[in-house]
Amino acid sequence: MGFLDMLIDAARQVPSTADVLRGVRMLARRIGSAELENWADRELAGYADDEPVPTYRGPYRCEAHVRYRRIPGGIAPGMAPLPESAFAEELRDSRLMRVYEVRVVDPVDHLDELVRVGAPLVRPWGGVQIDLINRLIDIGGLDVAPGHTIAAAETRLAGDSVAKVVDSVRSRVLGLALGLERLAPSAGDEDGPSEVTPAMHDVIVKTLG
Incomplete structure (x- = not known):
């Protein structure tokens, strides 16, 4: 089972949303997406009172x-x-x-x-x-x-x-993993892509926006 398959299963089944996001953070590091890693970090640590938050x-x-x-x-x-x-x-x-x-x-x-x-x-x-x-x-x-x-x-x-907030986070993780799976099935694997392609970046932006 590839990394994205495990992330999809986690988004659907793992009770802890924090554990799911730790998987996203690992994915982000392996594919070199600072944007995705920052989102996962903010969701895990929380947002400052004076900083913008996602619409959800x-x-x-x-x-x-x-x-x-x-x-x-x-x-x-x-x-x-x-x-x-x-x-x-x-x-x-x-x-x-x-x-x-x-x-x-x-x-x-x-x-x-x-x-x-x-x-x-x-x-x-x-x-x-x-x-x-x-x-x-x-x-x-x-x-x-x-x-x-x-x-x-x-x-x-x-x-x-x-x-609704928790469901939105989990839905975004699921959508992200499914979208990346169509473009780069090995994304997140140790021998998978280490850089984000423009198409992968589009999936990340659309999913997290």
């Missing part, structure tokens, strides 16, 4: 949940949904609504684990975001119960959206 990693619409601080009464137990409709109408088309979006920058092994247990991807808000929201409450830009402010908040991306 978002941004996705998500939910916001908050923990209220009540006066009197202290911090309320549990988290409560914060609907977009709680914001003043003139704010609902503003950049502020990006708190309801999330870019999935996490490594694939973390995403695999979330899919396995059926959990959402949770992103806590920073102190600057919480301070801004509390200022909005003060000036009437956010409708909450009287005497309430926000002590903590987070965005939650539903598990089915997380699964």
Whole structure:
């Protein structure tokens, strides 16, 4: 069985997406594709918060949940949904609504684990975001119960959206291996091609784009 055949089987059957990507990284090194190796590395290690992500990693619409601080009464137990409709109408088309979006920058092994247990991807808000929201409450830009402010908040991306990201990665690996197999069946083998031909490069670009 050739390397590409093993990669195809892995993309279809191996539970660990990270293990599949390690196979892609080995393929990339053997055929001399820095572009493909960089993609596999980014998926394995995760993306920086300020760097572009592939389109299949978002941004996705998500939910916001908050923990209220009540006066009197202290911090309320549990988290409560914060609907977009709680914001003043003139704010609902503003950049502020990006708190309801999330870019999935996490490594694939973390995403695999979330899919396995059926959990959402949770992103806590920073102190600057919480301070801004509390200022909005003060000036009437956010409708909450009287005497309430926000002590903590987070965005939650539903598990089915997380699964779509993982499925997209695996589908790209499968498409890549099938596309290369038609052009260079021995790609990835120890005695296979050590340079990417223009046709192989086209497959890589189209698959990862």
